[in-house]
Amino acid sequence: MDWDRQPHRGPGSGNIQDLEEVLRRLKNRYDFSKFPRGSILWIGLIVVLILIGFTSYYTVDPQETAVVQRFGKFVRTADAGLHFKIPFGIETVRKVVTGRVLQREYGYRTIEPGIRSRFAEKGYEEESRMLSGDLNVIDLQWTVQYKVRDPMDYLFQVQDVESTLDDISESVMRRIVGNRYVDEVLTVGRASVADMAETEIQEIIDQYKTGLQITMVKLQNANPPDPVKQAFNEVNEAQQEKERMINEAQQVYNQKIPRAKGEARQKITQAEGYALERVNKAQGEVARFSDILTEYEKAPEVTRSRMYLEAFADFNNKIDRLIVIDGSQQNLLPLFDIGKMSTPESAEGKQ
Amino acid sequence: MFSKGIGIIAIVVLVVVGIFAASAFFVVDETKQVVITQLGKPVGDAIKDAGLHFKIPLIQKANYFEKRVMKWDGSPNQIPTKDKKYIWVDTTARWRIKDPLLFLKRVGSTSTALSRLDGIIDSVVRDRVSNNNLEELVRSEGWEEARQKLMEAGLPDLQFLGAFRQTEGDKLIKGREKITREMVADASRLVPEFGIELLDIRIKRINYVESVQEKVFERMISERKRIASQYRSEGEGERAATLGQMDRELAKITSEAFRTSQELRGKADAQATAIYAEAFGKDIEFYEFYRTLDFYKNFNNPKSSFVLTTDADIFKYLKNSAGTSGE
Numbered sequence: 001m002d003w004d005r006q007p008h009r010g011p012g013s014g015n016i017q018d019l020e021e022v023l024r025r026l027k028n029r030y031d032f033s034k035f036p037r038g039s040i041l042w043i044g045l046i047v048v049l050i051l052i053g054f055t056s057y058y059t060v061d062p063q064e065t066a067v068v069q070r071f072g073k074f075v076r077t078a079d080a081g082l083h084f085k086i087p088f089g090i091e092t093v094r095k096v097v098t099g100r101v102l103q104r105e106y107g108y109r110t111i112e113p114g115i116r117s118r119f120a121e122k123g124y125e126e127e128s129r130m131l132s133g134d135l136n137v138i139d140l141q142w143t144v145q146y147k148v149r150d151p152m153d154y155l156f157q158v159q160d161v162e163s164t165l166d167d168i169s170e171s172v173m174r175r176i177v178g179n180r181y182v183d184e185v186l187t188v189g190r191a192s193v194a195d196m197a198e199t200e201i202q203e204i205i206d207q208y209k210t211g212l213q214i215t216m217v218k219l220q221n222a223n224p225p226d227p228v229k230q231a232f233n234e235v236n237e238a239q240q241e242k243e244r245m246i247n248e249a250q251q252v253y254n255q256k257i258p259r260a261k262g263e264a265r266q267k268i269t270q271a272e273g274y275a276l277e278r279v280n281k282a283q284g285e286v287a288r289f290s291d292i293l294t295e296y297e298k299a300p301e302v303t304r305s306r307m308y309l310e311a312f313a314d315f316n317n318k319i320d321r322l323i324v325i326d327g328s329q330q331n332l333l334p335l336f337d338i339g340k341m342s343t344p345e346s347a348e349g350k351q
Numbered sequence: 352m353f354s355k356g357i358g359i360i361a362i363v364v365l366v367v368v369g370i371f372a373a374s375a376f377f378v379v380d381e382t383k384q385v386v387i388t389q390l391g392k393p394v395g396d397a398i399k400d401a402g403l404h405f406k407i408p409l410i411q412k413a414n415y416f417e418k419r420v421m422k423w424d425g426s427p428n429q430i431p432t433k434d435k436k437y438i439w440v441d442t443t444a445r446w447r448i449k450d451p452l453l454f455l456k457r458v459g460s461t462s463t464a465l466s467r468l469d470g471i472i473d474s475v476v477r478d479r480v481s482n483n484n485l486e487e488l489v490r491s492e493g494w495e496e497a498r499q500k501l502m503e504a505g506l507p508d509l510q511f512l513g514a515f516r517q518t519e520g521d522k523l524i525k526g527r528e529k530i531t532r533e534m535v536a537d538a539s540r541l542v543p544e545f546g547i548e549l550l551d552i553r554i555k556r557i558n559y560v561e562s563v564q565e566k567v568f569e570r571m572i573s574e575r576k577r578i579a580s581q582y583r584s585e586g587e588g589e590r591a592a593t594l595g596q597m598d599r600e601l602a603k604i605t606s607e608a609f610r611t612s613q614e615l616r617g618k619a620d621a622q623a624t625a626i627y628a629e630a631f632g633k634d635i636e637f638y639e640f641y642r643t644l645d646f647y648k649n650f651n652n653p654k655s656s657f658v659l660t661t662d663a664d665i666f667k668y669l670k671n672s673a674g675t676s677g678e
Contacts, residue, residue, distance in 0.1 A: 019359060071403035072380035129558055131489045133497070136571050137564065156381040158445075159419040167422065167443040171553040175527055178489040178557075179497045182571075208420055208445065208550070227568045231575035238579035242586030249593035260601050264608030271612030275619030282623035286630035289641060293634055304640065311644035312665050318651045323658045324666060 055087035063099035065151045068092070074152060096151035101215055104166060106173070107141035108220065129225065130174045132182040137228070140177060140185065141220040142194070144169050144201065146212045153211030161210045165201075169217075172200045182224070186232075190219045374408035384418040386451045387411050397451040416451045417461060420550060423468045429560055430480045437563050438485065441556035442476050442534075444468065446542070446549045453546030467545060472552060475537045479530050488557060491526040527554060 059082050060066045066078040070091045078093075085091035107128025112118040121128075121141070128139045146165065148154045158164050176196050180189055198217040205212050224232045296303045316322060379385050385398040389411045398404055399418065406413060427441040446468065448454045458464045480488060525533075534552045542549050559567055631638040661669055 019363070069381060069401070072378040073400070073402035074381050126556065131557055133490050133494060135485065135489065135567070137559065137567055157419055159417060159421045164422055164445070167553060167555055170555050171443070174554070174556065175491050178527065179491055179494050224571065225568065228571045228575070231572040234579045235575050235582065238582035242582045242589070245586035245590040246593065249590035253593055253597040256597055257600055260604045264604045267608040267612045268615070271615035275615045278619040278623045279626070282626040286626050289638070290630055292641065293637060296637060307644050308664065311647040315647040315650055318653065319655045319657060320653055321656050323656065324661060324669070325658060326661050
C-alpha cells in the first residue's frame with residue numbers, strides 16, 4: 001500500500017545531509033563536550049521529570065468542579081483540592097463553576113453592582129417588550145438565577161448553554177405573559193408569573209440536558225411602554241380622585257349631621273322648657289287667682305272697688321296724659337292738635 | 352563514525368514513527384462525532400464515542416462534527432397574521448447532527464447547515480404565522496383557565512373593560528404551543544435529508560411593527576382613559592349618594608325635632624288651659640274683672656294719651672261728692 005512506502009523516503013539523498021548539518025550546528029552552539037557525557041543525560045532526565053511534574057497535577061477551587069477527559073472521553077469528576085492526572089495532554093481537565101449562583105438579566109443590565117446598583121435599560125427594549133394576552137404591549141424586566149447542577153451535561157450536551165437558556169427564558173416569559181391580562185402582570189400576577197416561568201424554564205432545559213438548575217426567576221420592573229405610561233398614571237390619579245371625592249362628601253356629612261342632631265336636641269329641650277314654664281305659670285297664676293277669689297268672696301263690694309282704684313292708679317302712672325271730658329261733650333276731638341299731643345308742654349292737664 | 356550513523360538512523364526512524372502515530376491516532380472529544388473519509392470518500396460508520404481512535408495515516412481523514420445540541424437563531428421577520436396584523440416574529444430553534452455521514456455528504460459544515468435552516472424555518476414560520484390570528488400566536492394552552500382564575504381574583508380595572516365578557520372570538524383554537532409544534536412538524540419533514548434533527552422551534556419574540564404599535568398604544572391609552580373616567584364618575588356618584596343620604600338624615604333629624612317639640616308644647620298648652628279653665632271657671636265675672644285690672648296695672652306705654660269722659664267709674668266723684676251724674 002501507499003503508506004508503507006513512506007519510511008523509505010526518509011534516508012533519501014538530501015534529507016540526511018541537512019540533518020547532519022543541523023546536528024553539527026546544534027553541537028557547536030551548545031558545546032556539550034564541556035560536560036561529562038553522563039551529566040547531559042541526567043539534565044535531560046530532570047527536565048523531562050519537571051515537565052511531567054508540572055503537567056500532571058491540577059487544583060480545583062471550592063466553587064468549581066473539574067471534569068477530566070482521557071483522550072477526549074469523560075473519565076471522572078473532581079471536587080476542590082489538589083489532584084493528579086496523566087500528563088502530556090492524555091488527560092485534560094475542564095473546570096466548571098458549580099458552586100456559585102449565576103444570573104442572566106433580561107430587558108436591562110447591571111452596569112455597576114453595589115449597594116445602589118446602576119442599571120442600563122437603553123438598548124434592551126427588544127428583550128423587555130412583549131404582548132399580553134389581551135394584545136396590549138408591556139415592558140417586562142426579569143432575572144433568572146441558576147447554577148450548574150451537572151457539569152457533564154453542561155459541557156457535553158448542548159452547545160452554548162447560556163444563550164440557549166436566554167432563548168428559552170425569553171420564549172417562556174412571553175408565553176406566560178401572553179396568557180395573562182396586562183393588568184394582572186402589572187399588579188397581582190407578578191409572583192405567579194415568576195413561579196410559572198421558573199418551573200417551565202426548568203422543564204425545558206431539563207429536556208435538553210443543559211445541566212442547569214434554575215434557582216430563581218424574579219420579575220423586576222413591569223411597566224406599560226413609555227407612550228402609554230401617562231394614561232396608566234391617569235387611572236391611578238382617577239382612583240385617588242374618586243377616593244378624594246368620597247372623603248370630601250363624608251367630611252361634609254360628618255360636619256352637618258352631628259350638628260343637626262345637636263340642634264334637634266336643643267329644640268326639644270327648649271320645648272320641654274317651654275312646657276314646664278307654661279304649666280308652672282298656669283299653676284302659679286291659678287293659685288294666686290284662687291287666693292284672691294277666696295278673699296274677694298268674703299267682701300266682694302269693698303274688694304272690687306279697692307282693686308279697681310288701685311289698678312287705675314297704677315295705670316295712670318304709666319301713661320303720658322289722661323284727658324277727661326264731660327260725658328255730654330260731643331265732637332271734641334277736632335279741638336286737639338293731635339300732632340302736638342305727644343309733647344308734654346302742650347298738656348291740657350295731667351292728673 | 353559507525354555509531355554516529357546508527358544514532359542518526361535511530362532518530363530518523365523515531366521521527367517517522369512519531370509522524371505515523373500522530374496521523375494514525377485521533378482524539379474524539381465528548382462534544383464531537385467523527386466521520387472518517389478515505390481520499391474524500393466516507394468509510395464506515397460515524398464515530399460517536401469519545402476517546403482515542405485509530406485510522407490509516409495520511410490517506411484517511413477525520414472529519415469532526417458537533418455532537419451537542421446547537422442553536423439556530425433567525426433574524427426577525429415582518430409577517431402579517433391571518434387577521435392582517437403586521438408583526439415582527441423572532442424565532443429560535445434547536446437542532447443537532449443526527450446522521451453525520453449524510454450531513455457530510457449533503458451539507459458539509461455547520462455554517463452551511465445554518466443557512467439551510469434559515470430557508471426552511473423562515474418559510475415554515477411565515478406559513479404558520481400568516482395562517483393564524485394574532486391571538487392564537489400570543490396566547491397558549493390554559494388561556495381560558497387563566498382568565499377564569501383572574502375572574503375569581505377580581506381586578507376592578509378589568510371589569511371596566513368588559514374583559515370578562517365571554518365573546519366568540521376569545522375562544523382559543525390552537526395557541527402558541529400547538530402552532531410551534533406544527534412548525535416543527537413541517538420543518539422536520541424537510542431536514543432529515545441533511546442528516547439534521549430539528550428538536551424545536553420557539554417563538555422568542557412577537558412585537559407589533561412600528562406603525563401598528565402606535566395604533567395599539569392609542570388603543571391602550573383610550574382604554575385607560577375609559578377606566579379613569581369610570582373611576583371619576585364613580586367618585587362623583589358616591590359623593591352624590593353620600594350627600595343625598597346626608598340631606599335625608601338632616602330632614603329626618605330636624606323634622607323629628609320639630610314634631611317632638613311641637614308635641615311637647617301642645618301638651619303643655621293643653622295642660623295649662625285645663626288648669627286655667629278649672630280655676631277661672633269658679634267665677635267667670637270676677638275672672639274677667641281681675642284680668643282687666645291686671646291689664647290696666649301692667650299697661651306700660653309712657654307716650655300714650657287717653658281720653659275719658661267723666662262717665663267713667665273713676666270720675667264719678669269728680670263733679671260732686673255724692674257721685675251722682677250731673678244730669
